[in-house]
Amino acid sequence: MIAIANTAEWNSARQLCVDLMVKSPPMGSQSYSMYRKEYHDVYESLKRRSIRLVKTLNKLEGVSCQPVNGAMYCFPQITLPPKAIAKAQELGMQPDALYALRALEQAGLVVVPGSGFGQKPGTWHFRTTFLPQEDEIEGMCTSLKKFHDGFMAEFA
Secondary structure, X not given: OOOOOOHHHHHHHHHHHHHHHHOOXXXXXXXXXXXXXXXXXXXXXXXXXHHHHHHHHHHOOOEEOOOOOOOOEEOOEEOOOHHHHHHHHHOOOXXXXXXXXXXXXXXXXXXXXXXXXXXXXXXXXXXXXXXXXXXXXXXXXXXXXXXXXXXXXXXX
């Protein structure tokens, strides 16, 4: 292990490491073809995961989600039943926050309520990511559907 004595040296070492992580190897270098393959593979995997999640979201009752372009999360709009909205008001919370809290408690799913993002009044959203590994995204989609169906039935 290398001991670095002062802060300036430590900062320089950190900057060098970050540079090595984010700067692609130059075209024609020995590692360039491997870099391009890994980059492509990760990109395509993220694309497949986003498509899979958006398809699941759009099949859920009252949910509408646009295709993902350039982000690592989806931001679907959700139409919540009046009884869910009333329950949230009774608890002193936003309806999409109730949905998000229940998703965590009942299914272990972490979604962020859209009310924290300045959404149009009277609309509800949540943000969710498609970063689970590709072999886990199907299970996430299944859990989301099961939770959502149960939530909608509870407040029908």
